[in-house]
Structures are given as structure tokens and as C-alpha cells.
Amino acid sequence: MSLTKKEVYQVLHTLLAEKQKEIVSSIEQLKQSAAEDTKSSAGDKYETGREMVRQEINKAELMHSEYCVQMDLLRSIDPNEEHEKVRPGSLVSTDRAVMFIAIGFGKIEVNGQVVFVISPQAPLARLMMDKATGESLTFNGATQQLVQVS
Structure with missing residues (x-):
């Protein structure tokens, strides 16, 4: 990432x-x-x-x-804090997208890269919670691999 x-x-x-x-x-x-x-x-x-x-x-x-x-x-989120597992405030890179688990804001662009800012209560975020780099999840029939969690 x-x-x-x-x-x-x-x-x-x-x-x-x-x-x-x-x-x-x-x-x-x-x-x-x-x-x-x-x-x-x-x-x-x-x-x-x-x-x-x-x-x-x-x-x-x-x-x-x-x-x-x-x-x-x-x-309330400390952007300097690194996370081993997904939780509120995590930046998550999967093999499909980059997501920031913070607030329900939608798609933003950071340095030319698309990031989806989603609420911890969003269905996808709830599926990701407590997962670490290398784990996978299935959402809407599509499997995603967590490439990096920070």
C-alpha cells in the first residue's frame, strides 16, 4: 500500500x-x-x-x-497508530480496494489513488473486523484477501 x-x-x-x-x-x-x-x-x-x-x-x-x-x-482516530487487526481507524488494503474504517463518507482520492471511507458499522467493515493481513472474507459473493492492515 x-x-x-x-x-x-x-x-x-x-x-x-x-x-x-x-x-x-x-x-x-x-x-x-x-x-x-x-x-x-x-x-x-x-x-x-x-x-x-x-x-x-x-x-x-x-x-x-x-x-x-x-x-x-x-x-477520535489517531492516524499514527498502527493496527495488527482491522478495527475503527484502520487503513485496509485488499486485493480489490483500499478502505479507511472511520466514518461513512464514501469514495475519496488520495495521491491519485481511490480510497473508500466507510463506517465501522458498514456491513463490509463488520466482516473485516478483527481480521489481519493475509486473511480473507467474502462479501456479496466476492472473496477479498487482506493485503495490508495499518
Whole structure:
């Protein structure tokens, strides 16, 4: 595995921080839009528009809250800690993919290499738990060999 856990951690941390910043900006824009709408509208149309903006703000605030939870979970991982067996915080390379067991984030690219960032509760991660380099597992009918665990 040419990637280090520290490199993957840094890229993931940066991407998550960017998402947090974007959602905060979106919330501010929605609140500004709601304030401007108050000045220029009247009647039922105003109430409907205001309610739609309020729902968008609520959705955005919920997403922001989720990103904060994910950031807290990510910060609880020590990227310098090496693991013999798969557990939360492990960087796992199989003969099929590279995965970082941390948070449910999806596919990211680190130094030109695809890494799947998955939650420890994900079905594949649960199958990998406590397995070491050289062991294998079968997921969705496909067998994967653990090439490296760190």
C-alpha cells in the first residue's frame, strides 16, 4: 500500500472541513434570503416561500450537525497508530480496494489513488473486523484477501 493512514486522514479531514464550511455558508445565505423575503412579500405566497426557506434551513442545519458528529468521530482516530487487526481507524488494503474504517463518507482520492471511507458499522467493515493481513472474507459473493492492515 503506497498510501499512509496519515495521508488518508489528512485528505478526509480537509474534505470534511470543506463540507462543514460550505453548509455553514449555505445556511447563512438561506437566512439572508428569508430576511430579504420578509421585506418584499405579502400574503399566502409570502408564507409559503418563508416556510420553504425554513425547511431548507432545517435540512442544512441537520446536515451541519451530522458533519460535526463525523468530525468528532474522525478526531477520535489517531492516524499514527498502527493496527495488527482491522478495527475503527484502520487503513485496509485488499486485493480489490483500499478502505479507511472511520466514518461513512464514501469514495475519496488520495495521491491519485481511490480510497473508500466507510463506517465501522458498514456491513463490509463488520466482516473485516478483527481480521489481519493475509486473511480473507467474502462479501456479496466476492472473496477479498487482506493485503495490508495499518
